[in-house]
Amino acid sequence: MREIKPIKIAILSCNHGHAKGYYKLRYDPFYELVACSIEPGYRPYCGIDQLEGIPCYDSDEELYENHPELEAVVIASANRKHMEQVREAVKRGLHIYSMKVPTYDLDEYREMIELTESKGIVYQVELEMRHHTEVYRVKELIDSGAIGEVLSINMLNYSHNPGWWRPWQVSPEESYGRRVKLSPDSKLYRGGALADHPHVFDIARLLTGSTFDTVYAEAAPNFRDFEVEDLIRVMGRMKNGVLFSLDPSYANNENRVTRQSSWEKYPRCVEVTMNVVGTKGTIIADLYGRAFSSQRDEGGYYLSSGPGTVGLWNRRMQEFYECVRYGMKVPVGLREHYESIATMVAAYESVSTGEVIKMDFEEPVKLESTF
Amino acid sequence: MLQFKYDKVTTVEDGVKRLLTVRDREIPEFEIIKRPEGEYTDILVLDGKRIPLLWWRYEARMNSMKNYGRKAPLENCALNSKSFVGKDEPIDALIYRELDISEYVLVSPVKKVTAFLNGDACNLLGKTESGAMLGLELGATMAPGTIPQFDHRIITKHGMATDRTVNNVVEQSGVYLFADSDPRPVAFDDGEYYLYGLSVEDSTRAAFAFAVILGNVNADDLIAQDKHLRALLGAVKASSECGKSVIIEGEGV
CATH class of the missing domain: 3.40.50.720 (NAD(P)-binding Rossmann-like Domain)
Structure with a gap:
């Protein structure tokens, strides 16, 4: 021991x-x-x-x-x-x-x-969605040929907008790093929903074993009054020809509180779902697994959430410990995460130019499954 | 005491006749042809016209989505749709249907599409004339006869509406039988009292054809929309082939 x-x-x-x-x-x-x-x-x-x-x-x-x-x-x-x-x-x-x-x-x-x-x-990036076992079940199904050859992989990561109680997340400078308009004629700036949701990009790479080839994105009109985007969607092809569609929007509304308490609003504060279309079938998955629902006295709000397993620990920090103390390779470090971040920046460029952006990674990094 | 007793309906045409009968209407000469070659949906032949049946508009939840979208059309921000069907429905027919749903719910014609096709899968981003965004994820690779798995969510400045209750991973059925001989449940989908015996989809087809026959839905509008949707479908294919967005002007591309 x-x-x-x-x-x-x-x-x-x-x-x-x-x-x-x-x-x-x-x-x-x-x-x-x-x-x-x-x-x-x-x-x-x-x-x-x-x-x-x-x-x-x-x-x-x-x-x-x-x-x-x-x-x-x-x-x-x-x-x-x-x-x-x-x-x-x-x-x-x-x-x-x-x-x-x-x-x-x-x-x-x-x-x-x-x-x-x-x-x-040692530099490890927190991408907690990788620890959702539903991701690995989907990967196992894909790798086993259960749906034939994969044609498209599509995910949404909907959440509330935390800007009411965490203002930096709706500040273009604080979130994106600088003030860049979404497009020349837009009143909105980069740094909203897309900037908050890199997980889906990581998982698309993890599950396809490939990286992004072309990227196209559109933003919809905001339904809140913040100056960063609420609703944005990214589509394109992976290098291996598989289509992807990623929707990392702040699509779920929230109670507009200034302290992070009772902010959740029906129907759910965070959702992550996925579908994978193959030549011989389709996988439909909720990466948050089974949900817990409750009704709150205050305002009669109905809330649903995906609770984790009781009694377990922060798995990322267990990995970090192994890396620091025993020299293990980090599952997702800076190099592993670069293509996801660069693709998100390209998605913003696509919104700005209206063009399909061609990605060209000199040394693509194949992501490794921790299962 | 009144006694009502109906036989089970077994075809869409019989369903239409049943509805006409119940409402004391004359039954005209008509025929419903299930998606004939060269068409993207079922065709009602009536009074010498071939009328495309955009029957999905009468699906109960879709009708509610439409009503939601029409509350304040300029406040509609986005419609996000996922739709997966069996191999017995061509991907082109699915694209056609979902584009119609997008325009129907967002209450604005699609003016720009950027599409990615890969075999029987299609992803598509679009913009309507009103500035709303539509995002479609479509696939037609499941076993023939599979209950379509769809999910439409409209996001507006005044709230959201969806035809798939959040947390439900797959389409709900009305009745599930858990027998002691098979661990997997058998699902039943019966949509309408007068049309008992038809699936939800076929009940909807019957209700829509009934509305067209009564004139509650304008046949010429459907024919015009079919022409428009064909142009949109052409734009989708052109976009995927050239790797660029395609702008739709008027009926053409």
Whole structure:
């Protein structure tokens, strides 16, 4: 039996939507949650009551000054801030666990690869949807030939828009990294629904064993008043000829609250479904599996959600531990995720130009299944 | 005491006759031809006219979707549709049907399409004249006779509506039999009291033909829409072949 050597880790900024999920590291025997930094202005909104006893600083500088013992950080900030936090963490030799979007600036992205690889830093990207077993069931069915040759693979990832309680997500600069119009005559800017939902791009690659060849995207009129896109859809062909259709929209409405409490609205806050058309049949799947439904007293709201298995742990952080302590290869690092991010940027370009964009990856990375 | 007793209906034509009879209408000479060669839907032959039956418009939930879309047409943002059918329905017929549904629900003609075809699969993004987006994911590779699996969701500035309850992965049936001889349930889909014996789809076909015969649906409008949908289908194929968006102007491409 191996001796557990907890990784001394900190969470930076804590204003990413998934940050709270890492507060539980304080109870994980593989980690020692040493401290957190809180992004200015976000202290009332980060749920730091769950961090009682853990030092929470107002800046990364203060955190680093007080905790030279750190071995790793979770970068849980707005997308705009990732690059500077990566540079600082690399300078300090800290391993990095990153939220799902390292950056949409592809020059910055390449700099992140160069920096981390040259210093032997473990950099893992949080793509939690890969741990949904429905994904692997679909893959097994495809690989077994159950539906013949795959003709198209299509997914939607619908969610609420979190901008009401997490304003950076509807700021073009904070979310996309800079202010770019969706198209020359549009009043909307990049940085909305598409920028928040890279999972479907990752899973399309994982399941087809291929990468993107052509990309076309359209945005629909917003139904909220934010200046980033609500509804967007991306289609095209994979290199192996399979069609794809990905819909990463903020299509599900939410209660417009300023603190993340009771925001969910009927029928469901997040949905992820998939269909795969083959020459000999079709797979239809809900990647969130079976749902739980409840009615709330307040306003009589009916809510449905996909709860996870009770008593299990954060599987990504188990992987991260193995990578840091035992040199395992990360399932999704910067190189593995690059083609998904570059394709999302291309999708925005397509909305802007109205053209089908041809992708050309010099060294395509084939994603590996962890099953 | 009144006694009602109806025999089970076994054909769409008999269903139409049943409806006419119940409503004390004369039964005219008519024929329903199930999607003949060169057509994309069933044809009603009536008074010397060949009338395309866009029968899906009368499916109960689709009618509700249409009503939702017509509340405030300029507030319609997007219609996202998934539709998968058996190999007995050609992919072209499915594209034709779903394009009609898109225009019917969004209350605006399709003006631009960008399509990707691969065998019997088709993905399509489009824009209507009103600026709404339509996204279609279609496939016709399931076993002949499979209950069509579709899901339409309209998203508007005032809310959303869908004909597939969220969390339902596949199409619901009305009745499921769990016998002690087979672990898989047998599903039954009966759509209409007077048409008991017909499937939901065939009940809808009968109801739509009945409406055309009564003049509640204008036959000439259907013929014009058929011409328009054929032009759209041509645009879909042209787009997929050239790898570009195609703009639809008037009836042509």
